[in-house]
Amino acid sequence: MKQYTDRMVQWDKDHTWHPYTPMKAWCAPDHEPLVLVEGRGAILKDSQDREYIDGNSSIWTNIHGHGHPRIVQAIRKQLDAVAHISFLGTTNAPAAELAYRLANLFPEAKLPRIFFSDNGSTAIEVALKMAAQFWQLQGEPQRRNFVSFSRGYHGDTVGASSLGDIPIFHDRFGHLHFPVENVKSVEELAILPSFLRNEVAAVVVEPLVQGVAEMHLWPRGMLAGLRKLCDSTDTLLILDEILTGFGRTGTLFACEQEEVIPDFLALAKGLSGGFLPLAATLTTARIFDAFLGEFEEQKTLYYGHSYTGNALACAAALANLAIFDEENVLERLQPRIVKMQELLDELRATRHVAEIRQCGFMAGIEVRESSYTPYPWQAQVGAHVCLAARAHGLLTRSIRDTLILIPPLCITEGQLFIAIDALRKAINEVCGD
Numbered sequence: 001m002k003q004y005t006d007r008m009v010q011w012d013k014d015h016t017w018h019p020y021t022p023m024k025a026w027c028a029p030d031h032e033p034l035v036l037v038e039g040r041g042a043i044l045k046d047s048q049d050r051e052y053i054d055g056n057s058s059i060w061t062n063i064h065g066h067g068h069p070r071i072v073q074a075i076r077k078q079l080d081a082v083a084h085i086s087f088l089g090t091t092n093a094p095a096a097e098l099a100y101r102l103a104n105l106f107p108e109a110k111l112p113r114i115f116f117s118d119n120g121s122t123a124i125e126v127a128l129k130m131a132a133q134f135w136q137l138q139g140e141p142q143r144r145n146f147v148s149f150s151r152g153y154h155g156d157t158v159g160a161s162s163l164g165d166i167p168i169f170h171d172r173f174g175h176l177h178f179p180v181e182n183v184k185s186v187e188e189l190a191i192l193p194s195f196l197r198n199e200v201a202a203v204v205v206e207p208l209v210q211g212v213a214e215m216h217l218w219p220r221g222m223l224a225g226l227r228k229l230c231d232s233t234d235t236l237l238i239l240d241e242i243l244t245g246f247g248r249t250g251t252l253f254a255c256e257q258e259e260v261i262p263d264f265l266a267l268a269k270g271l272s273g274g275f276l277p278l279a280a281t282l283t284t285a286r287i288f289d290a291f292l293g294e295f296e297e298q299k300t301l302y303y304g305h306s307y308t309g310n311a312l313a314c315a316a317a318l319a320n321l322a323i324f325d326e327e328n329v330l331e332r333l334q335p336r337i338v339k340m341q342e343l344l345d346e347l348r349a350t351r352h353v354a355e356i357r358q359c360g361f362m363a364g365i366e367v368r369e370s371s372y373t374p375y376p377w378q379a380q381v382g383a384h385v386c387l388a389a390r391a392h393g394l395l396t397r398s399i400r401d402t403l404i405l406i407p408p409l410c411i412t413e414g415q416l417f418i419a420i421d422a423l424r425k426a427i428n429e430v431c432g433d
């Protein structure tokens with residue numbers, strides 16, 4: 001096993017390029033990357049038989065645990081039939097049924113149309129192009145602008161990253177981005193000249209919590225207020241629920257908590273239960289109907305990807321939804337959200353824990369040198385704490401000095417205790433007294 005691991009690590013270091021990774025440090029001879037080989041429920045195992053709690057749901061994707069038999073079986077069954085067929089000019093049963101199921105998750109079929117793609121960034125891109133073309137078709141070509149919120153994150157393709165406002169990720173590529181107006185709050189949007197002149201095509205926001213912005217929580221009512229404001233000028237609202245979808249906030253979707261229905265809803269990460277790449281952009285009948293016309297009218301949306309409507313991924317997503325229903329996942333999650341809150345409250349007493357931001361079953365734990373003094377960013381304290389937590393059985397990542405805890409919904413109370421205890425020990429070890 002050791003020999004096998006060494007060979008894999010060598011091949012990796014020689015030939016791969018990891019996302020968001022300073023590759024010099026990664027490839028250094030003394031860096032020993034974990035080679036993960038197995039997952040069961042909330043537990044991951046590495047090539048040396050060490051076990052870890054998957055504290056960030058494999059980058060926010062996994063929902064009901066690794067190897068959930070129901071999802072595994074659904075994928076196997078579909079695999080026996082066919083893995084992938086084109087959604088261009090033909091259809092397939094898992095994709096059609098998934099569209100039906102997703103549409104029926106919303107009251108009165110308010111989001112009845114589903115466009116499939118492969119990842120969060122493309123789910124956003126689709127919404128952008130639909131919104132842009134919608135206004136052309138409506139005879140309001142002046143509605144060309146897009147507005148996003150400060151510290152927002154919507155993905156890394158050039159279109160999606162145009163909306164982003166995380167300086168370290170986005171500034172370098174500013175010259176490639178299309179112009180987007182950025183506001184700090186709903187109040188700022190309300191006085192934005194282009195908004196008042198009806199020049200905004202759509203506003204994009206991550207509802208309730210901005211994950212990449214170190215788990216920044218929006219004030220209660222922000223989302224409902226934003227919907228109301230958008231309605232006042234007939235501006236479209238795009239909700240990015242790529243992180244918040246599928247139970248993370250305690251409800252199936254975050255928008256339910258403020259009774260908001262967007263014009264576009266972007267879903268990805270947890271859509272397939274975290275098993276396969278799949279995304280969906282849901283929209284209203286009003287948007288869809290604008291694209292209906294005779295061929296010569298050229299109202300068609302010319303957008304698509306090779307793997308649109310992938311049958312395996314859609315089969316996984318159907319199983320994901322069925323598990324929510326049949327295993328009463330959201331009901332059973334509520335006491336564990338309370339438990340997480342209790343355990344985090346205890347963690348607050350730990351020196352150097354400056355702030356804890358929790359939204360449903362997700363939390364960011366910010367460490368600082370002292371209450372108001374952050375550590376110098378070059379010290380990479382958050383990353384060191386996460387590395388130290390591995391020795392205590394927890395695998396997760398930080399964003400700057402905010403430790404991210406986004407476990408699979410299936411994590412047990414006992415595992416949750418171990419995870420938060422691992423963070424406490426790691427903070428003490430790295431930050432000292």
Ligand SMILES: *Cc1c(COP(=O)(O)O)cnc(C)c1O
Nearest residue numbers: 119120121153154155242243268
């Ligand atoms: C992860 C994420 C995205 C991008 O999704 P990818 O699948 O990584 O392209 C967009 N928005 C939010 C809120 C996310 O968390």
